[in-house]
Amino acid sequence: FFWSLYSCWPFSWSERKTESNTEPRSSLPVDSIMAWYVSLESGKFWFPAQVYNRENGHVGFMLSCYDAQLSYDSRTDTFRARYSPHGRRMVEENISWDRLRAPAVDTPSHVLHNSDCLHDLKPGDHIEIQWRRNKEFPYGWWYGVVGHLESCGRNEHHCLCFYKDTVVLEFNQYPTGSRWRQTMINRKDHREVGNEADGFYGGIRKIYxxxxxxxxKSLWPRHALE
Incomplete structure (x- = not known):
C-alpha cells in the first residue's frame, strides 16, 4: 500500500498539510519517509489530488474531475475529500482508489487554462474542458468529444470541420436536446464563454x-443524464 501510494502522486510530499500546526511529538525527522507514513496512516496527512465523479457520483458531477484535499482512511482503505466550491467546505467519505488522479495540468482550479491544442482539434478527438457554475466557483474538468458542424456531411473523406474556426464540443452522456449536450467554441480566440444560466466553459486540453x-469511458453512466 505505502509504495503504491508514494509512487502514484508526482508532487512534493515534503509540502504536506496536517491537521495540526504543532511540532510532532515523535522523535522521527519531520521530512522522513517513516514520519510521512505515520501521518498518512493516522489520517492527519492531507494532500492535493483530483476526484472523478465527486459527491459519490452525484448526477450533477458525472464525467467530471475536481480538485480536492484528501486524506487516507486506513480502516476502510479509502479516502476522504474536502472540496471548497463556494466559500464553504464540503466533505466526501469512502472514495475508492480508482476515483483519484494526480492533476493532469498545473493550472489552479480558479485559473483559466491556456488551451494550446485548439488548432489540432478535429471530430472524434477526446477532450477535457474546464467548466464552472458561476465565476465565484472553481473550475472542474469535464469529459467530452469533438463533434461535427451541422453543415458537415460527417463523411471522413469530405469533412472540413478541421478547417473551420468554430469547434463543436459534445457531451454525449446527456440526451439529445439537453442544454448540456453541446457547446461551441472559436479555435482562434477562445476564452471563457458562457452565462449564469448554463455556466462558464474555460480552457481545453486534448486527451492523447x-x-x-x-x-x-469506465465512468460512463448507465443511463443518459437529464
Missing part, C-alpha cells in the same frame, strides 16, 4: 493517452 480515454 488511451489509458486516460479508457478511464473516462
Amino acid at each position: 493517452k488511451e489509458e486516460e480515454i479508457s478511464m473516462w
Whole structure:
C-alpha cells in the first residue's frame, strides 16, 4: 500500500498539510519517509489530488474531475475529500482508489487554462474542458468529444470541420436536446464563454493517452443524464 501510494502522486510530499500546526511529538525527522507514513496512516496527512465523479457520483458531477484535499482512511482503505466550491467546505467519505488522479495540468482550479491544442482539434478527438457554475466557483474538468458542424456531411473523406474556426464540443452522456449536450467554441480566440444560466466553459486540453480515454469511458453512466 505505502509504495503504491508514494509512487502514484508526482508532487512534493515534503509540502504536506496536517491537521495540526504543532511540532510532532515523535522523535522521527519531520521530512522522513517513516514520519510521512505515520501521518498518512493516522489520517492527519492531507494532500492535493483530483476526484472523478465527486459527491459519490452525484448526477450533477458525472464525467467530471475536481480538485480536492484528501486524506487516507486506513480502516476502510479509502479516502476522504474536502472540496471548497463556494466559500464553504464540503466533505466526501469512502472514495475508492480508482476515483483519484494526480492533476493532469498545473493550472489552479480558479485559473483559466491556456488551451494550446485548439488548432489540432478535429471530430472524434477526446477532450477535457474546464467548466464552472458561476465565476465565484472553481473550475472542474469535464469529459467530452469533438463533434461535427451541422453543415458537415460527417463523411471522413469530405469533412472540413478541421478547417473551420468554430469547434463543436459534445457531451454525449446527456440526451439529445439537453442544454448540456453541446457547446461551441472559436479555435482562434477562445476564452471563457458562457452565462449564469448554463455556466462558464474555460480552457481545453486534448486527451492523447488511451489509458486516460479508457478511464473516462469506465465512468460512463448507465443511463443518459437529464
